[in-house]
Amino acid sequence: MRLLSLARAAWQAEGLYLRRSGRGYAIQAGLAAAAAIFAVLMLVMLHIAAFAALVPGMGPVWSALIVASADLVLAAILALVARKPPRDVVAEEALALRQAALRQMGDTATQAMILAPLLRSQTLKKGAIGAALTAAVVGFMNRR
Structure with a gap:
């Protein structure tokens, strides 16, 4: 019987630990999501700034193509890095x-x-x- 009561106590302690730590992880995930939103907005502003800087010398079409090409190169590099499974x-x-x-x-x-x-x-x-x-x-x- 002592073994069962010890197992029950361990099970209850594990449940309490998971509930308490889960709340902290939820708050952490919410803050990370907010940070990701601001990072995306920053990237949009950088794209607008690069486009605006290139327009006077290149024109709007070539400026858009240059920014899009840079995005394509970065996306390809990130995709190649992401293909390798983590060990x-x-x-x-x-x-x-x-x-x-x-x-x-x-x-x-x-x-x-x-x-x-x-x-x-x-x-x-x-x-x-x-x-x-x-x-x-x-x-x-x-x-x-």
Whole structure:
């Protein structure tokens, strides 16, 4: 029973932690969205300023083409950089740790299933036969 109460307390603490930290993340996301809006407005103003600076010497059509070409080059560079998938070493290690833990849990459960007939039986011979049969069934199931 103590194990269950500890698990319940850990579950409740995790829920409280997620609720409290979620509020902070929501505020942070809202502020980041506002900053992104102002960054986009700044880029629009820079485009207008570049266009206005180029108009007297080049004319409105060529000025627009020059600004659009610069945007195209920047977009192509950013797209090439974005194509490469990120490699997160910590996430890969966490995945390997999870897989190892699940494999060990399966091994432990298999061992418990094999030893259970030995512990339950009244005679050693009968328990050994039950353990052998259980091992065969578990081995067959693991191969599938």
